[in-house]
Amino acid sequence: MRYYELIYIVNSNVERKKIDQVMKDISSRLENTDSKIINHVVWGKKKLAYPIKGNTYGNYILLHYEGGDNNKLNEFDSWLKLSGLVIRHMIVRLKEKPDVVKDFGDEKTENNSEKKPEELAKEKDENKEQLEKEIVEEDKETE
């Protein structure tokens, strides 16, 4: 059996109820393809690296499933694109069976959002320093 991971982004301005509705829609549609849903969790609201369809923020939702009918799955993929429920989606095939996840970092986004950029900035600086060192060394080598 093949396992897949579907990740999709829902507009961040809609209410929680609407998100639940979208999740329900997608679940029921996916079940029609004889697929088994393993996980369906909200990853959280995140800032998009670049604006997608005019949105700068998005709610990420993860869905793990065991593939069913291939033709129906292809249909499901194009339905997702045309439905307008999601800003963007991506389906990735997994090599192994995914673990069952509970509450996949829903709290992560709000509590740690202040810390995260700082950590990232720090890391970036460290990376920069390392890189600069390496570049200098390389220059020396070439000389």
Add this chain to the structure above:
Amino acid sequence: MAFQTRRKYCFFKENNISTVDYKDVKLLKRFTNDNGKIMPRRVTGTSAKMHRKVVGAIKRARTIGLMPFVDGGTE
């Protein structure tokens, strides 16, 4: 003049990581420069096998909006 060569090492071998997940942006950021470009293996020192995985993961992360294609650095 003191001439020191820094040993290049594969980040993944050092930390015993065998898989790269596209959702792990924190890890992937190590392998891009400030403009969001993927850095070459000669700079990062990653093994060829893992570099291919990193590249794949970064491209996936870009598709789904987790990482930038081009980062102007103005935020």
